Amino acid sequence: MNVLIIGSGGREHALAWKSAQDDFVKKVYVGPGNAGTDTEPKIQNVDLSNDFEKISAFCKSEEIGLVIVGPEQPLVDGLVDYLKANNIKAFGPDKKAARLEGSKSFSKDFFKKYKIPTASYKTFDSYEKAKDYLDLISYPTVVKADGLAAGKGVIICENKIEADAALQSIFLDKAFGSAGNKVVIEDFLKGEEASFIAVVSNKDIVPLATSQDHKAVEDGDKGLNTGGMGAYSPAPIVTDELSKKIIDQVMLPTMEGLINEGSPYLGFLYAGLMIDGEDIKVLEFNCRFGDPETQPIMMRLKSSLTNLCIDAIDGNLDNHKADWDERHACGVVIASEGYPENYAKNKEISFQALNNENMKIFHAGTKKDGEKILTSGGRVLCATALGKDLKEAQKLSYNAVKSISFEGAFFRKDIGHKGFK
Ligand code: AMP
Ligand code: GLY
16 A cells, blocks of 8 residues: 655654555655655655645555645645545545634634633634723733634733734734634633644544643743644653543543534544643644654554554544553754744755664755755754653653754753653
8 A cells, every 4th residue: 555645844754654664555655745754765755736636646646545634734725525525545634624723713612612621712803893802801811813823823912912912913914814814812721731632533532642742942931832842752741530531521522513513523633731730621623643742652653553544534443452652752853043933944954873773853844955955944853762761762862863963953952841740
């Protein structure tokens, strides 16, 4: 069987690397992929330009038995619907179910309807109405652009002045384009963030190994929010007891709600949660795997990723048993100076060989230029390692970081620190 992975990030490199480990998988294509996927055995990049027709035709000509769609945008745009209509096995939610991530106002109304715990909120479609509301609330508050905004559409506002500035930037300056046609204003929640990622198919769920991301750009969880500067697995904050509560209070009601709405879920389902003592609240859903959570989680998955996805598509998830490495994994993102704001590109990266099979460098924003490998994005690489405990995994992943250099490279020095608390 051949597999096609859609996307170009560290998540897609890890998904492709893992898929290629199955003996029954002949070839893994990644569209468009990055320099890392381009240099792996059995893996080949392919330029499909996010063109649904091209992707579908490629699947037919290359006998693709499974498509895994990595990022949210093609899911929200309906790629899985298109492929399904062309009898191609595609793993990911359809357009309707992907609204859980694609529209904050949809997801908030959905949470309310199905009694899924979340922060109180109100939705607005004009600056004037939203501005009036700022007199009625307490601070801090949270202003969220409705649509996809590359992880930048959530603004935590300490006071009314900041909230007004956020509304002006979204509604009047169109900072996020049409993703800001509506705005959700919601209560600020305190607590510790955790995420819960599962493979979901209709009524069945296979939780993945627990993980925790580090979203802030600076050590000590300070500075701007990013897509994620590093992650580790397992995450002690998500105890067995908490997992059970999340499944009962968040995941199952979401899956049932979606069935009720006529759009049963298929794919990775990622709940971003705020945990405050006994209290769990949903911050957001992502309709895809996390990046960089995928990288350490894939290092720990012993059973087949492709079988897991195919069982989900075929409705056989109730019989599926995922097998996890008992060891811990840690992934440290190496980013380009300036990220998550403006950053330089086209810097040559030099790599030293890794001397340990428990280390792996996953590529994200990289591209080939002849024999050279250049940076092409803000998050460039993710140095990932397995160790007998978190301490060892952390140490090895930072050893792997040392094997890489490029001008302007930076990384957080404390990935995993949340796991030692
Ligand atoms: P979201 O994309 O909705 O997960 O928001 C991105 C980040 O903003 C989250 O990971 C939290 O750190 C923060 N955030 C979002 N909503 C809230 C909230 N209601 N209270 C506190 N922090 C929030
Ligand atoms: N690492 C967070 C995300 O993928 O959204």
